[in-house]
Amino acid sequence: MDLELLVLSATTVSEIDAAFAGLMQRNVDGLLMGNDQFFQVQQDQVIALAERHRLPTIYEWPEFVRAGGLACYSTDRLEMMRQMGVYASRLLNGAKPAELPVMQPTKFELVVNLKTARSLGLKITESFQQLADEVIE
Numbered sequence: 001m002d003l004e005l006l007v008l009s010a011t012t013v014s015e016i017d018a019a020f021a022g023l024m025q026r027n028v029d030g031l032l033m034g035n036d037q038f039f040q041v042q043q044d045q046v047i048a049l050a051e052r053h054r055l056p057t058i059y060e061w062p063e064f065v066r067a068g069g070l071a072c073y074s075t076d077r078l079e080m081m082r083q084m085g086v087y088a089s090r091l092l093n094g095a096k097p098a099e100l101p102v103m104q105p106t107k108f109e110l111v112v113n114l115k116t117a118r119s120l121g122l123k124i125t126e127s128f129q130q131l132a133d134e135v136i137e
Contacts, residue, residue, distance in 0.1 A: 020049040035060040043067060056120055062111040071112045075105035109133040
């Protein structure tokens, strides 16, 4: 696909600003935000910078999309918590951790914000919208 992957990190508010500035200097076409508690706390700043720079961004959690971000594709956290409860129950009932299977997510959710897409000049097809678990208008 001839795509370049650029990995940036930030641990302070000013580093987030600098990372976005660096993205703009490199003329990136889009951003995939990783899952990090720090970014969740700085959600408003991240969304505002993506909007200001007109940078299509896919986030890890639906809360970002509900707050104005473009889209997210992530594991279903409710399902993950249910699976963690099953594991905890097995452990509390005497199962040995080494005997428990490694589990992978099986349920995912796609959320897209059409208002944000329009503001970025993006057309989200009807077929894509039908795939989404939640479409924000």
